[in-house]
Amino acid sequence: MKNLLLLSVLLSASLSTNLQAQSKVVSAKEVQAIEEQIDKELQSSKLDNKKKLIATTLAGREFYQYRYYDKSKKYYQAAIAIETKENKSEAYINLMAIALVNKDKKDIQKTYGDAKKYFSDNKKYKSQEIGYYLSSIEGFLSGKNKDHVKGFYARFIEDANLVDLVKNKKYDEALSVLNPESLDPSGMNSLEFITYDALNVNVHKKNVKKLYCSEEFKKYPDAYTYSILVCGLLNDYLTNSKFDEQRLKRAEKYFAEMDREKAYLLEVVKEIN
Amino acid sequence: MKNNLLLMAMVLIFSSCESQLGTAISSTFSNIVSGDAFTSSSGDEAYTKLKEAYKQKPANLSMNPTCNSLESLVPILNSDSKNLSGIKDQLCSCQAWGTCDSKSCGCEILCPKDFGIFKKLEKGDIDSEANTLAFSNSDNRFAKNDMTYKGYCWGISLITQKFNRLATFSPEEPKRFTGIENETNRLNEYKSIIARINNNEPVTIPGFKSLYAFSADPEVRNLLEDSAKEEWSKNAMTSQGLGMVASVATPPKNEMDAMFDDIEFRLKNNMSPSIVYNKKDSRTEAHVLLVSGSGVNPNTNERYLCLRDNNFNPYVSMNCNIKMILKKDGTVMRQLGLPSTTNPRLGLDEVGKVALTHSENTNTMEQVNNLHTKCSGEKGCTKI
Numbered sequence: 001m002k003n004l005l006l007l008s009v010l011l012s013a014s015l016s017t018n019l020q021a022q023s024k025v026v027s028a029k030e031v032q033a034i035e036e037q038i039d040k041e042l043q044s045s046k047l048d049n050k051k052k053l054i055a056t057t058l059a060g061r062e063f064y065q066y067r068y069y070d071k072s073k074k075y076y077q078a079a080i081a082i083e084t085k086e087n088k089s090e091a092y093i094n095l096m097a098i099a100l101v102n103k104d105k106k107d108i109q110k111t112y113g114d115a116k117k118y119f120s121d122n123k124k125y126k127s128q129e130i131g132y133y134l135s136s137i138e139g140f141l142s143g144k145n146k147d148h149v150k151g152f153y154a155r156f157i158e159d160a161n162l163v164d165l166v167k168n169k170k171y172d173e174a175l176s177v178l179n180p181e182s183l184d185p186s187g188m189n190s191l192e193f194i195t196y197d198a199l200n201v202n203v204h205k206k207n208v209k210k211l212y213c214s215e216e217f218k219k220y221p222d223a224y225t226y227s228i229l230v231c232g233l234l235n236d237y238l239t240n241s242k243f244d245e246q247r248l249k250r251a252e253k254y255f256a257e258m259d260r261e262k263a264y265l266l267e268v269v270k271e272i273n
Numbered sequence: 274m275k276n277n278l279l280l281m282a283m284v285l286i287f288s289s290c291e292s293q294l295g296t297a298i299s300s301t302f303s304n305i306v307s308g309d310a311f312t313s314s315s316g317d318e319a320y321t322k323l324k325e326a327y328k329q330k331p332a333n334l335s336m337n338p339t340c341n342s343l344e345s346l347v348p349i350l351n352s353d354s355k356n357l358s359g360i361k362d363q364l365c366s367c368q369a370w371g372t373c374d375s376k377s378c379g380c381e382i383l384c385p386k387d388f389g390i391f392k393k394l395e396k397g398d399i400d401s402e403a404n405t406l407a408f409s410n411s412d413n414r415f416a417k418n419d420m421t422y423k424g425y426c427w428g429i430s431l432i433t434q435k436f437n438r439l440a441t442f443s444p445e446e447p448k449r450f451t452g453i454e455n456e457t458n459r460l461n462e463y464k465s466i467i468a469r470i471n472n473n474e475p476v477t478i479p480g481f482k483s484l485y486a487f488s489a490d491p492e493v494r495n496l497l498e499d500s501a502k503e504e505w506s507k508n509a510m511t512s513q514g515l516g517m518v519a520s521v522a523t524p525p526k527n528e529m530d531a532m533f534d535d536i537e538f539r540l541k542n543n544m545s546p547s548i549v550y551n552k553k554d555s556r557t558e559a560h561v562l563l564v565s566g567s568g569v570n571p572n573t574n575e576r577y578l579c580l581r582d583n584n585f586n587p588y589v590s591m592n593c594n595i596k597m598i599l600k601k602d603g604t605v606m607r608q609l610g611l612p613s614t615t616n617p618r619l620g621l622d623e624v625g626k627v628a629l630t631h632s633e634n635t636n637t638m639e640q641v642n643n644l645h646t647k648c649s650g651e652k653g654c655t656k657i
Contacts, residue, residue: 224459
């Protein structure tokens with residue numbers, strides 16, 4: 001019984017991390033039937049291109065709402081391929097949104113390039129809002145957006161830029177954009193705090209007198225999560241000038257199996273010694 | 274028009290779905306013909322239809338506080354109960370998620386496939402600390418450069434709302450995986466819980482007493498922070514999200530009144546909806562939060578909504594301390610605390626655009642469907 005429970009938990013977690021969860025109210029079987037029918041009718045019906053654009057855009061939107069992102073992408077791409085001068089803004093914007101959901105930087109680059117060209121060729125559809133969106137994506141991709149785009153999309157860009165700086169090993173520069181005195185410990189800042197601590201020790205070595213993660217580390221020393229594991233290693237270094245081997249192995253296992261996206265944090269730590 | 278084969282196909286396919294959502298999707302596609310398709314979605318259609326049907330529902334189908342069949346009383350009367358209060362305690366409740374069985378209380382009452390399914394949220398204050406995440410949205414890492422609203426408010430609002438509606442905390446049950454030897458399984462379990470909640474599925478969470486306690490555990494908190502960022506992106510970075518955050522046009526007074534009416538309907542039925550708004554004088558200073566209450570100022574006769582602002586800890590929002598006020602001239606103001614406060618983040622701001630978030634109705638309808646399914650399984654109401 002316990003084995004069954006374990007298997008079920010592991011399977012569902014594995015599915016949840018490898019695939020985007022899809023709505024249960026529209027079954028896969030229904031989706032398939034819907035797709036077949038739409039494709040058939042779009043090919044054979046007497047719909048004019050304007051209505052085909054509306055139909056495919058609507059299909060893209062509905063599939064997005066129910067988290068069938070691959071299907072949504074298919075219909076937004078179909079919308080773009082339809083020969084018409086009608087406004088295709090939604091398809092271009094939401095293809096970028098899908099690339100972001102999939103965390104596919106290559107596809108973000110491609111869809112951004114396509115959108116930029118479309119709005120350059122069709123200036124009447126490039127509203128102020130769309131200009132803001134495109135600037136945001138440009139900042140997200142370029143890593144040079146700190147003072148460029150402000151407002152609602154700003155933190156999303158700043159976070160992406162910070163990760164880029166760390167991944168490109170520009171530790172001094174990354175450290176300079178973080179201001180730990182202004183970080184609110186009750187806010188949504190776990191990644192920022194531990195990134196700051198790791199960069200600070202990497203750059204200033206033993207001169208670091210305070211770890212911002214210490215309080216939580218003392219309270220939850222065995223927690224299996226990036227902020228505590230990295231904090232433990234930083235604490236080892238500051239106390240004993242080397243990492244505890246068991247802790248290092250555990251951290252390596254964690255970043256390899258549970259959170260590959262943040263493995264750059266372990267690199268920052270390993271480069272301290 | 275009538276030979277629009279696509280429309281017919283859509284109607285046929287979606288009409289065959291058992292869910293009301295399927296029917297709604299078909300009617301959304303039918304708008305292709307009328308040209309209204311870009312103003313609606315299947316979630317909006319489904320919500321509107323269910324709301325109309327719900328308003329027509331006879332009161333006796335909404336609630337029947339106790340079981341009244343003799344059959345259900347016989348076992349109690351035959352028991353050793355020696356006083357009336359003892360008998361009373363054992364009487365079951367015939368209402369949504371009630372304690373009666375499906376023989377003595379109809380399944381349509383026990384597990385309604387409508388907004389009545391949210392009835393179990395009636396207990397406790399929705400905006401209490403227990404029902405709130407242990408971390409806020411507040412962030413001013415780059416404060417020297419930019420003092421505008423920043424963060425992942427949309428993600429935090431949605432996650433809070435979904436946990437409030439779908440999670441059942443069961444502190445008396447032991448945690449399934451404890452200790453270093455079970456850490457991988459434990460983390461996978463937490464990932465699974467969060468993924469299912471994000472997918473609008475009900476989940477029982479053992480070993481924790483509340484959302485606050487669950488999200489205070491650093492293993493959970495870090496996963497939830499990642500999830501809030503992803504949910505923010507899925508909603509804010511769409512064409513629909515962009516349209517909501519980047520326009521400052523306040524809807525006309527009659528539309529605002531209708532929106533307040535609808536929000537009050539949702540509140541009355543234990544739904545705490547998510548809204549998006551921005552500042553009148555700054556189009557990209559937008560914010561997303563949940564509404565926890567409503568009222569009318571007896572002195573001015575102006576309507577207001579009570580806001581759960583995820584930029585602050587829950588105590589700031591309690592007792593309707595943060596309001597969105599609909600003025601008589603149609604302007605909308607956001608008021609935090611006393612208007613005379615000197616803190617620039619507090620005080621009174623004029624609001625530009627206000628709207629329900631674009632995924633509110635789709636999520637609500639999925640939740641009704643999935644909660645109904647769960648309830649039916651538990652109460653023996655599943656059709657064989």
